[in-house]
Each structure stands twice: as C-alpha cells, then as structure tokens.
Amino acid sequence: MAIEWPTTQLEKQSDDPMVILNPKTWSHYHSYGGWGKFFDGLRERKLLATRCSNSDCGEKRLWLPPRCECPDCWHETQWVEAPQTGRIYTWSVVKYPGELFKLPAGTPLISVEIEGVCTKLMSFLKEGTPEIGMAVKAVFNVDNPTNSILDLAWVPA
Amino acid sequence: MIKLSEQNLRIPKFEKKVYVVAGGLTDYRKRYPEKNTSQLCTEALRMAVEENDLKVSPDEVRQMVNWCVYSQFADHFGDQLLAAAKIHDYLGFDPLGNIEVKTGGATGGSAVLAAAQAVASGYATCVPVVGWERMDEVPTKVGNSYIASAACKDFESELGWMYAAYYALMAQRYQYENNVPREALAKIACKNHEYAYYSPYSQNPGKYTVQDVLDNETVSHPLSYLECCVMSVGAAVLFLADEETALKMTDHPIELTAICGGSHTLRTADRRHMPILLLPNETEETYKDYFNQKRNDWPGFSSFLASRMAAYLAYNMAGIKDPVEDFDILETHDAFTISDVQTYEDIGLRPYGRGREFIESGDAYFEGKLPTNLSGGLIGSMHAVGATGIFQIVELLWQLQGKWGKFHADPERWTKYGKKKPDDFRDLQVPGARRGCAISHAGTGSHVTCAILEKP
Known part of the structure; x- marks a missing residue:
C-alpha cells in the first residue's frame, strides 16, 4: 500500500521567515444549560431573572443575568420576571468592535440599572442617544431571533 | 452585600x-x-x-x-x-x-x-x-475578539467583542461620579508613551501632547487609541x-516581601457592594463624605475590589503604612488610562474619588514622589499578556539593583532590536530606590496581584 501525499496546501505568506496560512473554520456546539430558559424567555418578551429559594439564605437578591444556583448558599434559585424598565447606569459607543460583532459599529453599549435587580445588565440601546440616568424600556427581537443576548435591547421609555 | x-x-x-x-x-x-x-x-x-x-x-x-x-x-x-x-x-x-x-x-x-x-x-x-x-x-480585529472571549460569552462578549468597550463603560461612569477632566486621563497616556521612548524594549513609544491624545481616533467612547494598551x-x-x-x-538579591491576589466578578455587571475595605493609610474618616447621589455603593463600576483586596493583603503582609511614602517606584497595569486612575485609588495612592490628583500633582512622574510605569507600561511598552506581570517585576528588579542604565542605556542593546537610541535619551534610574510595587490586573478586575519588592 502506498499513501498519497496530501494535496491541501498551507498557503505561504512569506519566505523569510516562512509564514503559512493555517485556516480554522469549525463551529462549537455551546449549551446554555440551565440558562437557556432566559434566552427562551426573550422570545416571549419576558425578562427572566432568578432569586434564591433557600429560606436559610441571607441575601436573596434578584440576579440578571440569571444564576441557576445561588452564589451565597449554592442552593437552587427560582425564576422570576424582572421589571422591563430601568435607567442607563453607564454607556459607550463602540467605534472599532472586534471581529464577531453583529451590530453596526457605532451602536451604543449600555449598562442598565433595574429596580430590585442586584446587577447592572449589559445590553445595547436600539434607539436614541444614551445618557446616564436616562429611563429605558426593554425591547425584544422576536421575529428573527439570534438566540443570543442580542435578542434583548432597550429604547427610551 | x-x-x-x-x-x-x-x-x-x-x-x-x-x-x-x-x-x-x-x-x-x-x-x-x-x-x-x-x-x-x-x-x-x-x-x-x-x-x-x-x-x-x-x-x-x-x-x-x-x-x-x-x-x-x-x-x-x-x-x-x-x-x-x-x-x-x-x-x-x-x-x-x-x-x-x-x-x-x-x-x-x-x-x-x-x-x-x-x-x-x-x-x-x-x-x-x-x-x-x-x-x-x-488580524487585530480577531485578536480583539479573542481577548473579549475573556468576558462572559453568554451575556457580555457579544456586546462589543472588544475589551476597550467594557472599560469605556467604566470610564463613563467614573467620570460621571468623579467629574475627572479628560486631560487628566490623557496625561497618563502621554507619560507612559514618553517613558517607553527611553526603552529599547518598547513597542509604542512616542512623545505626545495632551491634545494629540484627545484628538486621536476613538476606539470606544471616550477612550482613544493612545489611551489603550498595545497588543x-x-x-x-x-x-x-x-x-x-x-x-x-548574586550579591544583590531583592526580597519579594509580599505578593498577594484578589478577585472580583468577570461580568462587571455582577459586582456586589460592600463597605470600603480600608488600607493602612485610610480610616472611616477618609470616606465620611464619599457617598452621595451619584455614588451610592462601593466598588460599583468606578473601583476594582480585586485591586483593593490584593493591596490590602500585600500592604499588611509587607508592613506598608502609606504607599506613596513607602514605595520609591511603582508599576501599574495601565491597560487603559481609566483603569490606571481607578487603580491609583484602589491601591491607596489617593482616596477614592481623588485618583486624578496622583497624576495632576506630578507624583506619578520620574521627578515625582512615586515614579510610576517608568518601563513605559502597557500603553507605551508592551502587553504580551503572559509576559506582562513578569516584565513589570523585571523592570522593578533592575531599578532596585541600580541597573536600569545597564539594561536601557547601552546603544548596542537598541541596535540589537533594530532601533537607534534617541539623541534626547533620558536616564530613568530612580536614585537610591529601595522599595517597589507592581500591580498585575485581569479582566475588568477579575484577578489582581500586588507584589512588593525591597532591597534588603
């Protein structure tokens, strides 16, 4: 038996030093695991957060992004709908996003403060000009969802 | 809490x-x-x-x-x-x-x-x-994507695929809470690019004015290219x-009197508050007027708990009472100008809310009380990430051994790297430096170490 030489060439980019092009094209099968419920919720225009269900736990804060387990006692949490209005805690406009960015350059990136929620959710402003303290409300990408955090955005309230 | x-x-x-x-x-x-x-x-x-x-x-x-x-x-x-x-x-x-x-x-x-x-x-x-x-x-854009994989891929990476954006969010909030002039941030960039100008190792040296930095192209508002670390x-x-x-x-070893680590959430969003962890040079009195309508919790987006924790442990371990008085030289992880000002406060160079004074007073310069990032730092010299925290301590070692000149001033070393030693070269050896500190920093403050070196 004779083995044929492979025919796929790693394209040479320069001779000295010798630099070759090494293509990478595969995909990952990423599971959201227990957090999938949050992303399913976006398609139903729900903003799903979690709260600890352990009666002995002291903090019982409302987490968004959700946590299926409580960081204080490691017990399971319960799903709760979070308010869909909030205020812009801080913002930036990304002029030069990285390669995988799916929104147009210049999209305002915002952190949203929501009453009762202990985090400041990172998201983007779909309409208007951002300002710290500005009242905003959630909007959902239900028609053609990306199945990612980009299915949630905010507009002036 | x-x-x-x-x-x-x-x-x-x-x-x-x-x-x-x-x-x-x-x-x-x-x-x-x-x-x-x-x-x-x-x-x-x-x-x-x-x-x-x-x-x-x-x-x-x-x-x-x-x-x-x-x-x-x-x-x-x-x-x-x-x-x-x-x-x-x-x-x-x-x-x-x-x-x-x-x-x-x-x-x-x-x-x-x-x-x-x-x-x-x-x-x-x-x-x-x-x-x-x-x-x-x-390519750089893919590199930025790779780095942003060190944000939370489920809830944050998609919003930018660019770490500067996550720091820009903190910059905006910090400025809102503390009303820092853009010029103060730009001065840090000018300082570090200039010190990089005197280092044969540096990637991005240059003499820039504050105006150059402010006029420079924005990466993510308000941060300009010249205010961001190199790759x-x-x-x-x-x-x-x-x-x-x-x-x-060796006849001249330098003692590592402390190196300690702290941490905080990968997602900036998820930071929980707590009472300010006080450093040896602070008391409750330091912060009696700190909280107000704009600034109602700590660390919030304006401070790094991981840096405060690392400094708290290391200062107590090494017996540091007042960092500006006790250290002769400092290397911070100046990934962005904004994170540098935040760090000045976290490691107690100034109380929270007053970080700008460390650069504006001149303390941070070669001639000042605590010369900072004479190596050129991450903005001017390098951020080959796995090497960066080591590079900082190597530079401190040479300073404390009095060997800065040996490793920076020899024209042959410049030639070795295909560069020409500048005609207006400056000697940045800190005379009689005995004690130094280096801060190594990850994420939007996910891991921080504080190292203290001392000449025995």
Whole structure:
C-alpha cells in the first residue's frame, strides 16, 4: 500500500521567515444549560431573572443575568420576571468592535440599572442617544431571533 | 452585600523569605514572525542567566533549578495547547516538574505568586518564571475578539467583542461620579508613551501632547487609541530563589516581601457592594463624605475590589503604612488610562474619588514622589499578556539593583532590536530606590496581584 501525499496546501505568506496560512473554520456546539430558559424567555418578551429559594439564605437578591444556583448558599434559585424598565447606569459607543460583532459599529453599549435587580445588565440601546440616568424600556427581537443576548435591547421609555 | 470574615481576610505569610535574583526580556513587537515562541522564551532566559551579573554560570543556574512556572494568557492566540510543555522541553528543563498559570491579564503576576508560594513553602529553592504571548497569528480585529472571549460569552462578549468597550463603560461612569477632566486621563497616556521612548524594549513609544491624545481616533467612547494598551509578541523571565540559593547566585538579591491576589466578578455587571475595605493609610474618616447621589455603593463600576483586596493583603503582609511614602517606584497595569486612575485609588495612592490628583500633582512622574510605569507600561511598552506581570517585576528588579542604565542605556542593546537610541535619551534610574510595587490586573478586575519588592 502506498499513501498519497496530501494535496491541501498551507498557503505561504512569506519566505523569510516562512509564514503559512493555517485556516480554522469549525463551529462549537455551546449549551446554555440551565440558562437557556432566559434566552427562551426573550422570545416571549419576558425578562427572566432568578432569586434564591433557600429560606436559610441571607441575601436573596434578584440576579440578571440569571444564576441557576445561588452564589451565597449554592442552593437552587427560582425564576422570576424582572421589571422591563430601568435607567442607563453607564454607556459607550463602540467605534472599532472586534471581529464577531453583529451590530453596526457605532451602536451604543449600555449598562442598565433595574429596580430590585442586584446587577447592572449589559445590553445595547436600539434607539436614541444614551445618557446616564436616562429611563429605558426593554425591547425584544422576536421575529428573527439570534438566540443570543442580542435578542434583548432597550429604547427610551 | 459581600461579607468577609476575619479568616477570609487573613494576611498571608511566607514560611521562608523569597528573593528575586535575575530577569530577562525580549523586545516587544506587534508582529514578530522572525522568531517563534520557543525562541523568544529562550532569548529572555539567556538574558536572565547571562546578563544579570550572577556569580554562577548559566550551567550552574540550570543545576540549581528544581521547579518551573509558565505564564501564558490565551491558548487560542498561540494556537497551541500545552504550550508550556513545549517551552519547558525547548529550555531543556525536563524532567523537572512545572505548572502553567492562567489568570487573564494578571497571568504574569499570578505566575510570580505561584513561584513565590513554591519557594516560600520550601517546595522549591530556585524557580524560573517564564511568560510569553504570541498575539500576531491573527488580524487585530480577531485578536480583539479573542481577548473579549475573556468576558462572559453568554451575556457580555457579544456586546462589543472588544475589551476597550467594557472599560469605556467604566470610564463613563467614573467620570460621571468623579467629574475627572479628560486631560487628566490623557496625561497618563502621554507619560507612559514618553517613558517607553527611553526603552529599547518598547513597542509604542512616542512623545505626545495632551491634545494629540484627545484628538486621536476613538476606539470606544471616550477612550482613544493612545489611551489603550498595545497588543504584543514577546517574552519575559524572572528567577526566584530562597535566601541560601539567592546569595549563591548574586550579591544583590531583592526580597519579594509580599505578593498577594484578589478577585472580583468577570461580568462587571455582577459586582456586589460592600463597605470600603480600608488600607493602612485610610480610616472611616477618609470616606465620611464619599457617598452621595451619584455614588451610592462601593466598588460599583468606578473601583476594582480585586485591586483593593490584593493591596490590602500585600500592604499588611509587607508592613506598608502609606504607599506613596513607602514605595520609591511603582508599576501599574495601565491597560487603559481609566483603569490606571481607578487603580491609583484602589491601591491607596489617593482616596477614592481623588485618583486624578496622583497624576495632576506630578507624583506619578520620574521627578515625582512615586515614579510610576517608568518601563513605559502597557500603553507605551508592551502587553504580551503572559509576559506582562513578569516584565513589570523585571523592570522593578533592575531599578532596585541600580541597573536600569545597564539594561536601557547601552546603544548596542537598541541596535540589537533594530532601533537607534534617541539623541534626547533620558536616564530613568530612580536614585537610591529601595522599595517597589507592581500591580498585575485581569479582566475588568477579575484577578489582581500586588507584589512588593525591597532591597534588603
């Protein structure tokens, strides 16, 4: 038996030093695991957060992004709908996003403060000009969802 | 609210004294195809064993080594899993045991911490810490995507694929709460680019005015390119040893009196508040007027709890009472101008809310009370991530040994890296420097180490 030489060439980019092009094209099968419920919720225009269900736990804060387990006692949490209005805690406009960015350059990136929620959710402003303290409300990408955090955005309230 | 017990806040102890004996660097470049990663690590190692006036030969150093620590941030940049095994073999250290450390931007600091733990416990007596990063296999935009993989991929990476954006969010909030003039931030960039101008190792040197920085193109509002760290290829090596071994190796070892780590959430969003953890130079009185309508919790987005925690532990471990008075030199992880101002407060150079005064007063300059980032830092010199925290301590070592000139001023060293020593070169050796501090920092403050070095 004779083995044929492979025919796929790693394209040479320069001779000295010798630099070759090494293509990478595969995909990952990423599971959201227990957090999938949050992303399913976006398609139903729900903003799903979690709260600890352990009666002995002291903090019982409302987490968004959700946590299926409580960081204080490691017990399971319960799903709760979070308010869909909030205020812009801080913002930036990304002029030069990285390669995988799916929104147009210049999209305002915002952190949203929501009453009762202990985090400041990172998201983007779909309409208007951002300002710290500005009242905003959630909007959902239900028609053609990306199945990612980009299915949630905010507009002036 | 974060609640910490006395045991959570226990001050770390070394069972045995730990010394820094030698350091080596490569130069740092945006692209470095001329040398592969194994070669760059060897180059830094050779500099450490051949050029640090050691009393022992390179071969004798090899015979002293009994454990190795490797430091690389991102496997996907280098496109080589278990790269440490490849480097370890290339350096000829097999079959000695080794470990590879990964804590994002703080990887270098954490690697030195791991090596110090080995020496301090008696597990090892002589440990090389070898760090590198190869960030030139992909275009810059892909590189930024790779770095943003160190944000939460489920809830945050998609919103920018760009770390500068996540810092820009903090910058905006910090400015809202503290009303810092843009000029104060820009001054940090000018300072570090200028100090990089006097370093043969540096990737992005330059003499810029505040206006140049403000007029420079924005990456993510409000941060401009000149206010962001570089993306580098290069390596750095540091040798740690116990007292007996250190004194066999050199007449001028520098003691690592403390190196401690802190952490906080990867997602900036998820930071929980707590009462301000006070440093030795602060009291309750320091913050009696701190909180107001704009600033109602700590650390919020304006402060790094991980940095405060690392400084709290390290200052108490090394007996530091007031960092500006007690340190003669400082290296911060100036990934962005904004994170540098935040860090000034976290490590107690100024109280929270007044970080700008550290740069505006002149304290941070070569002529000032606590010269900061004379190496050029991450903005001016390098951010070959796995090498960065090691590079900082190498630069401190040389300063405390009085050898800055030897490693920066020789025109031949500039020629070696294909550069010309500038005609208006400045000597940045801090006269009589005895004690220095280095801050290594990851994520939006996910891991931070604080190292304190002292001339015995």
